[in-house]
Amino acid sequence: MQFKQTTILGLFDSSQKHFIIPVYQRAYSWDNKNLPIFLSDLKEQIQGENGYFYGNILLETIKKDIEYEIIDGQQRLTTIVIFMRSILDVLSERDLSDSPDFDILQKKTIYLKNGGNVKLRTVDYDRACFETLIIDGHNKFQLSSPSQNRINDAKKYFKKELGTVSTGDLLKIIDLLETTEITSIELNSKADSALMFELQNNRGKDLTNMEKLKSYFMYQMYINSPADETQNNVEYIADIFKSIYLVINDITSLDEDSVLIYHCNAYIKGFPYRTIEDIKEVYLKSKNRILWMREFVKELCISFDNIKKMEKSNLKYLNDLRRLTIPRFAYPFIIKGYKFFEGDSTRLNSLYHILEIVTFRYKLVSSRADFLSRINEILLSFNGDLLNLKEHFRNKFNETWYWGDEKVKEVLNGYMYQNPTIHYILGKYENHIQNKGYVVEGVEIESVNIEHISPQTPPDNKKIAHGYETNSRNRYNEDFENEYINCLGNLLLISETHNKSIGNKPFKEKIMSYNQNPLFNQQAEIKKFVRDEAEPLWDKDAIDNRHLAIVDNFALDKWNFNNVVIK
Structure with a gap:
């Protein structure tokens, strides 16, 4: 073991010496949180009189004075090399006639490449990117990983920031960096x-x-x-x-x-x-x-x-989990599933189906009850038996009530507007009715809103338009406002532009717009819940009938554990 007090210049300045980052180390990880600190430290130091210390680096000697693997310090040394490429690129576009002793080509041979000797070699899978963008100084490379993006971003950041610094200060920064003290610890194994x-x-x-x-x-x-x-x-x-x-x-x-x-x-x-x-x-x-x-x-x-x-993977129920946003509690089950099933897509899809139901219930109910403590036993006992896993979740949820069948039904029958699952429910309902014969052309919609068919109470005491269940003063009764306005039967998927265009319009105009612009099949089916098409009324009966279609005839079955098929 050797301890060497040196400088950044002393560490790099040798025609044959080079450093390798072994592939068992992390790839480059500095980002926009680390880079500004590195640069601001240098800028501050050139204003002062004190020296700068860059800490210790740990090296394994592969070939004395020639080849070293970096055991600790790879992020700092990689940043120095990226920084040197950036500052030398900026200086190459400046007039350096007042600094005849500064030799850009010489600096490149010290920090970047001396003949065929690349001074820093990153982990294997980033080496082509690093040597193209940093060692050789090109500006384009087909980036294929987060670490490659960070290498590219670091170079761009330094060049942009250094481009605003005077030439005199850039030369001071290089001098400061080169004379920065560093301790290298060289080990033999x-x-x-x-x-x-x-x-x-x-x-x-x-x-x-x-x-x-x-x-x-x-x-x-x-x-x-x-x-x-x-x-x-x-x-x-x-x-x-x-x-x-x-x-x-x-x-x-x-x-x-x-x-x-x-x-x-x-x-x-x-x-x-x-x-x-x-x-x-x-x-x-x-x-x-x-x-x-x-x-x-x-x-x-x-x-x-x-x-x-x-x-x-693009398995059906995994994609559904992604739409719900995979919660952290699902990943340990997934990790175990891959171990037990070894790529069996049928069983993996069944596992994802169980987790989709669990996740849906968890997000639907939004209880403050401690969810993880209640399912920990299920996780620990999961040994690849999907039937047992399904029954374990069903029994635990119904025992604890919070995410059981009755609680799910209660929530679905209550206030659903702004529930975190509302877009997901109506999206799945859309798929359900499309499979039953309602067909429209596929349309890509940039932004999807939730429409209240019976509109929310208008602001500023404005009257509710004609065609909705109101009293003699054109107001909703209290029970209608509390129990019907925000229930599933009164909520509809709709494009943002369509939603803005219909607002508080009479129901007759609204249903006409649904039929003329049926981007979703659930818009086209609204007419089937209305008794009189000539003078349509969107009242409690219509909402109840649609609510029954969504909740009782679809959702309660869709997110029931009985719906999981295990082969």
């Missing part, structure tokens, strides 16, 4: 690197939980392995995390720590899982710690891979 990384970073502020877990496991392998197995065991952890980070870069809907949480919900403590301290607690109780760690990281890698598979 991954085992030594694991030990130092854990000692240095187990309380670090900026590490993700995944990074902390990786360093903890590598350190534990170091101290628990027999001497002749240490290197192999540490490298096993590194290789598994290499595979995980390859997958992470392809996952777009969840961050790495969220997947870690859902995996631990599934396999560690259920929903009471909170932090990696819970993982450590279970690990420290294991009889064979080496085997436990190997099995845990292997299963964790499988979970990440299955989340990637889920993102690419």
